[in-house]
Amino acid sequence: MFVSPSIEGTARRLAELLPTVDLPDGFLQWQAPLLANYSGHVFVPHGVETSAATLWQAVLESSLAKLSMQAEIAELRSQNEFLKSEQQLLESEIKESEVRSREQERLIRRQQQQQQQ
Numbered sequence: 001m002f003v004s005p006s007i008e009g010t011a012r013r014l015a016e017l018l019p020t021v022d023l024p025d026g027f028l029q030w031q032a033p034l035l036a037n038y039s040g041h042v043f044v045p046h047g048v049e050t051s052a053a054t055l056w057q058a059v060l061e062s063s064l065a066k067l068s069m070q071a072e073i074a075e076l077r078s079q080n081e082f083l084k085s086e087q088q089l090l091e092s093e094i095k096e097s098e099v100r101s102r103e104q105e106r107l108i109r110r111q112q113q114q115q116q117q
Helices: 007-017 025-037 052-116
Strands: none
């Protein structure tokens, strides 16, 4: 990750990372996606101190927030998988109970029919 308070510094760094390659025009479509992978924007409210230390602090805080959200997403996915397996187990138990209930109802009807005869 590269943090720079100036557009010129960012442009210089990107020029160092991505040297110019002369290719026919038909082959230039890869440049935009490649540049998107190596660039970003930092929005700072007007009047906020833009020292390197302040910007690094902002980057660190946002990185920690992102990691926290990723951990929360991973936990929610894990819970979701557990609940899905629990639901499947309960559904199979319900089906088994329904089958047993039908069998018991059949037995009761047979016994009632035998008693009536």
